[in-house]
Amino acid sequence: MVTVFDHPLIKHKLxxxxxxxxxxxxxxxxxxxLSMLMGYEVTRDLQLEEMPxxxxxxxxxxxxxxxxxxxxxxxxxxxxxxVDGMLSLLPAAKVGHIGLYRDPKTYEPVEYYCKLPxxxxxxxxxxxxxxLATGGSxxxxxxxxxxxxxxxxxxxxxxxxxxxxxxxxxxxxxxxxYVANVDEKLNEHxxxxxxxxxxxxRLFGTK
Numbered sequence: 001m002v003t004v005f006d007h008p009l010i011k012h013k014l015x016x017x018x019x020x021x022x023x024x025x026x027x028x029x030x031x032x033x034l035s036m037l038m039g040y041e042v043t044r045d046l047q048l049e050e051m052p053x054x055x056x057x058x059x060x061x062x063x064x065x066x067x068x069x070x071x072x073x074x075x076x077x078x079x080x081x082x083v084d085g086m087l088s089l090l091p092a093a094k095v096g097h098i099g100l101y102r103d104p105k106t107y108e109p110v111e112y113y114c115k116l117p118x119x120x121x122x123x124x125x126x127x128x129x130x131x132l133a134t135g136g137s138x139x140x141x142x143x144x145x146x147x148x149x150x151x152x153x154x155x156x157x158x159x160x161x162x163x164x165x166x167x168x169x170x171x172x173x174x175x176x177x178y179v180a181n182v183d184e185k186l187n188e189h190x191x192x193x194x195x196x197x198x199x200x201x202r203l204f205g206t207k
Contacts (some may be wrong), residue, residue: 007018010180075138131195
């Protein structure tokens with residue numbers, strides 16, 4: 001399943017991200033805000049269980065989260081920008097990290113780091129990366145997670161290219177994808193068009 005968000009706030013904030021004049025500070029803040037807004041929908045299917053509570057007026061029935069615990073797994077380095085927004089909704093979630101970079105000649109993902117919660121096989125896993133371009137990095141990250149026992153995985157991106165969406169779907173049809181927008185295409189350098197440039201560079205002020 002692919003979910004594309006149509007909320008006015010998401011569209012508004014995404015437009016600010018795209019602007020080339022948006023500076024690093026504002027870019028970081030908006031990535032955090034978008035991640036929180038998207039997280040609201042990504043977690044819609046979390047299970048609940050009833051629990052007795054007492055208000056200042058009377059006793060009643062409340063709810064608490066049930067089922068599997070959650071792990072957030074950003075793909076380094078740009079995925080780090082989405083963690084705080086998600087943690088604001090899910091403060092008890094554990095955070096793993098997968099380090100990948102794209103080979104500038106082959107455009108294939110290369111792993112350089114992987115550190116996950118020891119009980120990753122018992123958790124709902126949310127993979128975070130602002131950009132879904134070719135789909136190679138996301139697919140490789142999901143491969144690593146499945147090899148370590150993860151069974152329930154969601155992928156959350158701010159923008160995606162159609163090629164990347166189809167690539168992930170073809171390799172991992174069981175993984176639900178959540179995006180703020182699916183853009184037009186990839187260019188010859190495998191950048192998303194119209195996109196927003198390099199999310200990692202814009203988050204961390206590098207080139």
